[in-house]
Amino acid sequence: MMSKNIIITGTSRGIGFELVQLFSKAGHHVLALSRNEEPIQKLKLDNVTTFPFDLANVNNYTKVEEFIKENWKQVDVLINNAGMLVNKPFAEITMEDFDAVYKTNVFGVAELTRIALPFMKDGSHVVTISSMGGVQGSMKFPGLAAYSSSKAAVITLTELLAEEYKESGVSFNVLALGAVQTEMLEEAFPGYQAPTTALEMAQYIFDFSLSGNKYYNGKLLQVSNSTP
Template identity: 45%
Template sequence: MGKTILITGASRGIGYETSLKLASLGHTVIATARSEEKLKKLAHEDKSKNIIPVAGDLTVEDDIQKITEVASENNSLDGLINNAGAFHREAFSETDLSVFRKLMDVNVFGIVRLTQALQPLLKKGSHVVNISSMSGFQGSLKFGGFSAYAAAKAAVVGLSEVLGAEFANDGIAVNCLCIGAVQTEMLAEAFPGFEAPVSPAQMGDYLSNFVLTGHQFYNGKVLPVALNDPS
């Protein structure tokens, strides 16, 4: 039986490919991102017609409400993939505090806003997957210039662990994937010229399977998903 999964950051990269994969498997996908044009392209590429595009900005309360209303029309959610994120690279000494605020607003508070709004729709047995980065994974190799991004992604890790404990009473699993190098536009911006060992389509396959089955084995866990690092 098909499930209903909501995915943020679905207009490109991993979110785009994950949406297509889940839809091809017969699941209903509520795909959100800021770009309405890119979401229309996604829906057009979806031959199964299982994707419901909803343009919205996770830092805008009215857009959170719009996304929630669309989700409520489908009665309940089996999965939520908090994939949307913003990136910034600059020396710490030159990074204005406003940049830290912006990245926290998108990468962390966006998850908080949307998950709080959707929590009543998450059915027992559902799975929330928060996407972090190896930049936010304790003990992993770090790179200069990532202070604001790494701090935000580390906050996603801590948030996920707490929600895994808090949501367990309602039968909702919460896990966090710290993803390494995937050949996305964001990676090209961060590391020009580096060729990642994993494509967005490959990670989309992995993430699709994880949101559907990972909660059978994990809850409140932070899992690194990486092969090798840029050098």
């Protein structure tokens, strides 16, 4: 397989951390973006670049754009994996809580996609990670008003981008994940044991990001075998 240029967000733990290693082992070039770059740095992978990146900080995007221009010239796959979760009863959640969640989960996804698109070509793939909690008609859980509604927003954003860029050959798809045993799940559902590990889900996303665009564009795929 020809080496591809892959951008992944939320790489300091969980699914994103596993994805970086899978792509690296397969011989691809990876830009791993996270507020905490140390976990990826410690792996010392030759074909992986990482630096501190906060989706909520507008000044950080210039660094990504400059890196692509100077090193890659093109982006083959963008995986919008980073997410922020606030678990509070609705009566206690604040506008600041909503703002923080949406800056990472929605505005950050939109801006990084906008930055990457000029470097994407026919056959490139934008994969955004959503949640079953953001799917219309799915079971909802108290305390996740900001998180789940933000994950619903990126589903619609994906559908819109697929339509707007349908002549470009770039594909946009969104994966609504069910329960995966990650730190974020533990934050939302303390003590709950998910049937799927971070590595297992990362393997699915790895395969889908490289080949799913042959079969899907503008689609929401529900990747869940459990509730939540």
